[in-house]
Amino acid sequence: AQSVTQLGSHVSVSEGALVLLRCNYSSSVPPYLFWYVQYPNQGLQLLLKYTTGATLVKGINGFEAEFKKSETSFHLTKPSAHMSDAAEYFCAVSESGGYNKLIFGAGTRLAVHP
Amino acid sequence: DAGVIQSPRHEVTEMGQEVTLRCKPISGHNSLFWYRQTMMRGLELLIYFNNNVPIDDSGMPEDRFSAKMPNASFSTLKIQPSEPRDSAVYFCASSPHLAGRTDTQYFGPGTRLTVL
Numbered sequence: 186a187q188s189v190t191q192l193g194s195h196v197s198v199s200e201g202a203l204v205l206l207r208c209n210y211s212s213s214v215p216p217y218l219f220w221y222v223q224y225p226n227q228g229l230q231l232l233l234k235y236t237t238g239a240t241l242v243k244g245i246n247g248f249e250a251e252f253k254k255s256e257t258s259f260h261l262t263k264p265s266a267h268m269s270d271a272a273e274y275f276c277a278v279s280e281s282g283g284y285n286k287l288i289f290g291a292g293t294r295l296a297v298h299p
Numbered sequence: 300d301a302g303v304i305q306s307p308r309h310e311v312t313e314m315g316q317e318v319t320l321r322c323k324p325i326s327g328h329n330s331l332f333w334y335r336q337t338m339m340r341g342l343e344l345l346i347y348f349n350n351n352v353p354i355d356d357s358g359m360p361e362d363r364f365s366a367k368m369p370n371a372s373f374s375t376l377k378i379q380p381s382e383p384r385d386s387a388v389y390f391c392a393s394s395p396h397l398a399g400r401t402d403t404q405y406f407g408p409g410t411r412l413t414v415l
Contacts (some may be wrong), residue, residue: 200351217401226408228408228409229390229406234401234403236401264307284347284402285330285399
């Protein structure tokens with residue numbers, strides 16, 4: 186069965202600093218990986234996803250993630266944090282089967298301070 | 300498009316009462332998901348519909364929970380009777396189901412349920 190581990194339930198960075206949110210997955214089939222963001226009192230919004238092809242995936246709002254099969258990782262990065270990036274971020278893997286059944290990690294809450 | 304619409308946004312009820320949560324998916328999407336989010340268990344898939352038919356309800360916690368999708372533009376999640384441990388945020392999401400495992404899911408704003 187697939188699973189996702191997000192290291193660090195809370196991450197705090199300064200505005201302008203590098204953002205690094207860690208995600209490791211476990212999958213018995215070629216993984217399809219997703220990052221979603223949840224702003225306060227809102228639903229989840231897709232940031233980016235890896236399906237096949239290029240292992241460096243670019244998403245919205247300047248975020249990107251790199252799929253590393255050897256490390257079973259899909260870490261999310263952004264070179265320069267903005268105050269508006271403060272939110273909760275969820276990594277997910279699509280479970281094997283006929284539809285996009287997502288298995289979510291526990292989430293990482295990102296705080297950005299001036 | 301207005302996105303996925305959920306109602307009500309907040310619901311406070313007393314233990315033993317029936318609760319009905321509603322969802323309108325994005326027009327043209329033929330996959331619909333209900334999730335529950337709690338601090339203890341995170342985001343859990345409750346049920347998945349495709350073309351209005353329940354395909355996977357393995358996440359429905361118990362018989363007190365039921366979900367229906369009478370047509371392509373409406374779904375309900377009902378809890379009867381409700382219990383305090385059902386307190387959570389319930390999300391509805393829809394997807395165009397174009398490519399299966401790689402499809403993007405579009406989430407509604409959620410319904411925050413509090414059972415006293």
